[in-house]
Amino acid sequence: MTSAVLLALAVFGASAVEMVEALTIVLAAGVTRGWRSALEGSAVALAVLVVLVGAVGVPLVHLVPIAVLRVVIGALLLVLGLSWLRKAILRASGHKALHDEDAIYERTVGELADGSAARPKRDPVGFAVAFKGVFLEGMEVVLIVLSLGASDHRLGLAAVTALAAIVIVGGIGALLARQLSEVPENAMKLTVGVMLTSFGVFWVGEGSGVNWPGKDLAILVLVALFFAMAGAGTVLMRRVGTANAPARLAAPALSEEAGR
Amino acid sequence: MIATLGRAATTFGRFWWDFLIGDTPEVFVGALALVGIALGLRHDHLADVVLVPVATVLLLALSTYRGRKRH
Numbered sequence: 001m002t003s004a005v006l007l008a009l010a011v012f013g014a015s016a017v018e019m020v021e022a023l024t025i026v027l028a029a030g031v032t033r034g035w036r037s038a039l040e041g042s043a044v045a046l047a048v049l050v051v052l053v054g055a056v057g058v059p060l061v062h063l064v065p066i067a068v069l070r071v072v073i074g075a076l077l078l079v080l081g082l083s084w085l086r087k088a089i090l091r092a093s094g095h096k097a098l099h100d101e102d103a104i105y106e107r108t109v110g111e112l113a114d115g116s117a118a119r120p121k122r123d124p125v126g127f128a129v130a131f132k133g134v135f136l137e138g139m140e141v142v143l144i145v146l147s148l149g150a151s152d153h154r155l156g157l158a159a160v161t162a163l164a165a166i167v168i169v170g171g172i173g174a175l176l177a178r179q180l181s182e183v184p185e186n187a188m189k190l191t192v193g194v195m196l197t198s199f200g201v202f203w204v205g206e207g208s209g210v211n212w213p214g215k216d217l218a219i220l221v222l223v224a225l226f227f228a229m230a231g232a233g234t235v236l237m238r239r240v241g242t243a244n245a246p247a248r249l250a251a252p253a254l255s256e257e258a259g260r
Numbered sequence: 261m262i263a264t265l266g267r268a269a270t271t272f273g274r275f276w277w278d279f280l281i282g283d284t285p286e287v288f289v290g291a292l293a294l295v296g297i298a299l300g301l302r303h304d305h306l307a308d309v310v311l312v313p314v315a316t317v318l319l320l321a322l323s324t325y326r327g328r329k330r331h
Contacts, residue, residue, distance in 0.1 A: 143279075205309070
């Protein structure tokens with residue numbers, strides 16, 4: 001039960017983060033090249049991703065021995081989780097620029113706008129940009145859904161949670177339109193990074209034959225441990241600074257954190 | 261046809277390279293080492309339960325520190 005709830009939270013958070021990034025590109029494609037092509041491109045990409053989950057996930061669950069699956073998937077989750085966590089700590093401590101959805105939106109609009117007012121009903125460029133944006137961002141969601149779902153034999157729960165996140169974030173994003181930069185993306189990325197890393201450690205251990213004390217509850221202990229370490233890491237990294245990353249860079253990260 | 265397949269294979273390979281290794285090869289190598297530790301210590305229950313999470317924290321600290329030096 002505990003792992004099912006945590007699994008759903010991790011999948012939802014990861015899907016929401018990726019959806020915000022994909023939505024920025026779709027909005028830019030829709031505004032500049034027409035909504036019909038942008039929405040069609042997004043829908044086709046989503047359909048391909050759903051087929052991928054079914055085509056790869058179902059055989060994975062039924063054909064690969066569970067212990068092997070858990071070790072391999074645990075390692076994959078560790079790589080993904082630690083990368084997200086590392087990036088979130090570097091951004092929160094001012095060592096790396098925050099992900100700026102407004103800047104990405106403006107850049108994409110600038111690249112797509114060709115100055116002509118008349119547009120065909122179906123625009124191949126708008127379709128391709130929206131497809132690519134949704135497909136590439138969605139691939140990471142597919143990997144997380146397959147990893148968490150297959151290792152816990154809860155592929156259905158993981159897939160439905162990801163779809164729910166896509167629908168909810170997509171709906172809210174469409175209403176807010178240009179305010180995607182208000183989403184506390186770095187805090188979300190840090191939280192998901194903590195959860196993916198915790199699941200990674202847990203599954204690597206389970207697959208290796210470790211009996212975690214408290215069974216699934218051990219995931220909560222790991223989540224608490226990695227949250228504490230991420231917090232401590234952020235504080236330490238703010239203090240150390242580098243020649244190229246002076247303390248003033250920390251200001252936007254701190255203000256973002258205050259908005260959580 | 262062959263050119264299209266070649267492009268698809270290149271794109272597929274690049275995606276996985278960026279996804280697994282990218283600019284943090286230490287995370288990939290470290291994750292493999294963690295799996296090695298977990299498998300190697302599977303008969304020593306306590307060591308596995310303690311060492312794998314601690315080694316993961318150290319890997320995170322090392323990788324984050326490397327990120328600081330490059331930015």
